[in-house]
Amino acid sequence: MSQRQLALLLIAPGLALVAALFLYPLSFSLISAFTGPQGGVSLDSFRKAWELYSRDMLFTVVIVLASCLFTGLAAIIIAGTLTLGENRWIVGTLKALYRWPLFIPFIVAAQCMRTFLAKNGLMNNSFVAMGLMEPLQAVSFLDWRGIIATFVWKQTPFVALLLAGALAAIDRATLEAGRNLGASRLRVLVELALPQVMPQLLVALVLSFVTMLSVLSVPMMVAGSQPTMLTVDMAFRINAYGDYATANALGVITYLLSAGAAIIYLKRGMAGKEVAP
Amino acid sequence: MRLLTIATSLAALIAASPLAAQTLNVASAGDQNMVDYVKDYLAPMFEKAHPGVKVVAVGTGPGDSGSQKIYEKLNAQKGASATDFDVVVIHQKAAGQMVKEGLLDKYTGNVDTAKLATGDAAKNALGTDVSGYVIPMFQSQTALAYNADMVKTPPATFAELADWAKKNPKQFGYNGIKGGMSGVAFVAGWVYAFGGDADKLMKGPYDAATKANWDKAFADLKAFNANATITPGNAGTLDMLNRGEIAIGPVWVDMFYSWKADGKLPPNMKLKLVSPGMPGQPMYYSIPEKSAQKKLAEAFIALATSPQVQADGIVKKFNWYPGIDAKNLEGKLDKADWDKLFTDVTPAELASNGKPFPIAPYFNDILEGYEKKVAN
Numbered sequence: 001m002s003q004r005q006l007a008l009l010l011i012a013p014g015l016a017l018v019a020a021l022f023l024y025p026l027s028f029s030l031i032s033a034f035t036g037p038q039g040g041v042s043l044d045s046f047r048k049a050w051e052l053y054s055r056d057m058l059f060t061v062v063i064v065l066a067s068c069l070f071t072g073l074a075a076i077i078i079a080g081t082l083t084l085g086e087n088r089w090i091v092g093t094l095k096a097l098y099r100w101p102l103f104i105p106f107i108v109a110a111q112c113m114r115t116f117l118a119k120n121g122l123m124n125n126s127f128v129a130m131g132l133m134e135p136l137q138a139v140s141f142l143d144w145r146g147i148i149a150t151f152v153w154k155q156t157p158f159v160a161l162l163l164a165g166a167l168a169a170i171d172r173a174t175l176e177a178g179r180n181l182g183a184s185r186l187r188v189l190v191e192l193a194l195p196q197v198m199p200q201l202l203v204a205l206v207l208s209f210v211t212m213l214s215v216l217s218v219p220m221m222v223a224g225s226q227p228t229m230l231t232v233d234m235a236f237r238i239n240a241y242g243d244y245a246t247a248n249a250l251g252v253i254t255y256l257l258s259a260g261a262a263i264i265y266l267k268r269g270m271a272g273k274e275v276a277p
Numbered sequence: 278m279r280l281l282t283i284a285t286s287l288a289a290l291i292a293a294s295p296l297a298a299q300t301l302n303v304a305s306a307g308d309q310n311m312v313d314y315v316k317d318y319l320a321p322m323f324e325k326a327h328p329g330v331k332v333v334a335v336g337t338g339p340g341d342s343g344s345q346k347i348y349e350k351l352n353a354q355k356g357a358s359a360t361d362f363d364v365v366v367i368h369q370k371a372a373g374q375m376v377k378e379g380l381l382d383k384y385t386g387n388v389d390t391a392k393l394a395t396g397d398a399a400k401n402a403l404g405t406d407v408s409g410y411v412i413p414m415f416q417s418q419t420a421l422a423y424n425a426d427m428v429k430t431p432p433a434t435f436a437e438l439a440d441w442a443k444k445n446p447k448q449f450g451y452n453g454i455k456g457g458m459s460g461v462a463f464v465a466g467w468v469y470a471f472g473g474d475a476d477k478l479m480k481g482p483y484d485a486a487t488k489a490n491w492d493k494a495f496a497d498l499k500a501f502n503a504n505a506t507i508t509p510g511n512a513g514t515l516d517m518l519n520r521g522e523i524a525i526g527p528v529w530v531d532m533f534y535s536w537k538a539d540g541k542l543p544p545n546m547k548l549k550l551v552s553p554g555m556p557g558q559p560m561y562y563s564i565p566e567k568s569a570q571k572k573l574a575e576a577f578i579a580l581a582t583s584p585q586v587q588a589d590g591i592v593k594k595f596n597w598y599p600g601i602d603a604k605n606l607e608g609k610l611d612k613a614d615w616d617k618l619f620t621d622v623t624p625a626e627l628a629s630n631g632k633p634f635p636i637a638p639y640f641n642d643i644l645e646g647y648e649k650k651v652a653n
Contacts, residue, residue, distance in 0.1 A: 051649055051653070052645070052648045052649055052652075052653055053648075053653060054653060055652070055653045056653070114509070114516075118516075118517075118520060118522065119517075119520065119522040120520040120521065120522060121520075140522060142509065220456075220509070221509055221510075222509065223507075223509060224452065224453060224456070224506070224507025224508055224509055224513075225452065225453035225454070225455035225456050225507060225509075225652070226453050226502065226507050226651075226652045227652070228455065232455060233455075235342075236454075236455045238342075238345070239340070239341065239342030239345050240341055240342065240345075240454075240455075240644060241641060241644075241645075242345060242348075242349075
């Protein structure tokens with residue numbers, strides 16, 4: 001047996017698994033999304049999806065993009081402090097703390113946020129107890145703000161982890177040169193360090209985008225159902241009506257959204273190859 | 278050598294035990310309380326009366342979606358020799374569909390207690406004739422829960438409620454239609470109140486043109502929603518009532534009383550069944566057509582629908598209205614336990630304002646109309 005045949009044999013089980021568990025259901029859902037009630041190719045399900053859920057589509061995109069933006073900002077602050085911070089105590093504490101949310105599943109995070117962000121929840125009650133706020137001023141964050149807060153809290157460590165690694169790997173000499181010439185630490189971070197790690201940051205954000213697009217528990221548990229994210233609508237289509245066609249149409253729309261992110265990811269990957277020695 | 282003896286006898290024991298034991302698989306749609314009811318209350322009682330039988334209870338989740346999962350499993354096992362479930366506890370919408378598709382066994386002739394359930398719910402599930410296939414496990418009802426400290430005179434009709442919500446923005450909360458059945462019940466009640474011919478929606482016949490008359494009702498509901506809080510789920514509504522974040526919200530009567538009994542709701546919470554009415558629905562005991570343990574399943578349901586169990590388990594322990602006719606519970610229940618169910622909602626109110634859900638095709642039209650005209 002040649003080397004090539006052996007290699008094919010070795011990857012065959014993996015390929016078969018991908019085909020059976022991913023490609024088969026994917027094509028199945030694609031076909032179902034484009035099939036009309038009487039059979040034959042039709043866009044009926046997409047028309048229905050648009051008619052019923054156009055507002056939710058916009059909501060989903062806005063929520064996920066906003067979450068990505070805040071996640072990116074928070075990750076830059078954390079990773080920047082870790083790399084350029086000079087106070088050992090702050091850096092040490094941050095290092096010990098920031099990865100924790102990585103180990104908490106979305107559903108648990110959502111449940112915690114439900115009691116934390118409520119009008120009379122832990123957060124507002126703490127502010128009131130500290131005398132920072134009057135009880136009557138308390139507002140509930142259990143709506144779109146709650147979803148964004150949960151997503152950002154949950155995804156920041158992942159992005160920060162990748163970013164801190166990338167920042168640690170860049171040549172310290174340039175950063176130190178900047179410091180020696182009198183640039184502030186913020187300026188060194190924004191003008192010298194960040195441009196060098198932009199590809200890694202973008203990749204981490206693209207991966208977060210796709211993850212957040214697929215979460216069902218957070219919008220379901222943290223916020224009410226109007227408007228809501230597409231995952232909740234898909235679940236509802238199947239559970240309340242047994243209507244797989246429209247659910248699959250919503251699925252295809254989600255594929256398209258994540259395909260947009262995947263294109264950025266792949267382009268970055270290619271660009272990375274070209275500059276590599 | 279001794280090791281070998283132990284190993285062989287262990288192996289023999291393991292091989293022999295499945296022959297001696299019989300397993301009865303009970304699948305319940307509905308919230309955790311439904312699974313707990315079978316697991317902690319019915320199963321030990323049944324196992325004691327039938328030595329060697331083990332009852333396994335599984336839950337498939339709250340709302341119609343839980344029943345949909347049971348339906349999908351039975352449908353997928355249509356060609357198999359036996360289904361995984363022996364007893365199923367399902368909602369009305371799925372029961373009608375399963376009877377139509379021949380997934381259920383016509384078993385009630387073999388169970389004596391079936392004669393004790395003569396109400397409409399035992400025969401008709403959202404417009405489908407289900408007599409012979411189901412016995413109601415319990416009947417539950419939605420009503421508005423309100424905080425008596427914040428609301429001195431609760432609204433008595435849907436129109437008064439709409440006025441009240443306008444004057445007290447964000448103080449009325451419900452879970453829309455995707456977070457559980459109490460929100461769905463509220464929306465159905467709204468369409469009964471403002472959509473025209475409510476009787477036709479409950480009794481049929483179905484006429485696809487009817488939904489055109491609901492446009493105004495949905496537009497008003499959209500305006501109403503602007504002043505309402507959308508809560509995350511049935512339990513979410515109770516949570517927010519408990520924390521004083523909303524003052525009124527639709528809830529299931531049984532959940533309300535159970536939460537109150539557990540101290541999870543303050544004592545100043547009361548119920549009001551507004552006119553023209555809000556829907557309630559039973560859960561049904563059924564046996565799948567392909568169940569491998571039909572005799573055992575029938576015995577289990579006979580026990581579960583016996584007057585004593587209905588009195589102790591359904592009414593006393595779980596605050597549901599009984600599934601069999603209430604007159605059969607006489608003498609089995611203290612007056613105090615019975616009256617507890619009727620403190621806020623009187624029997625007369627229940628009779629006049631306790632409505633069924635609309636028949637299945639109208640039901641779907643209402644949900645879809647809501648998604649199209651109110652939520653989107």
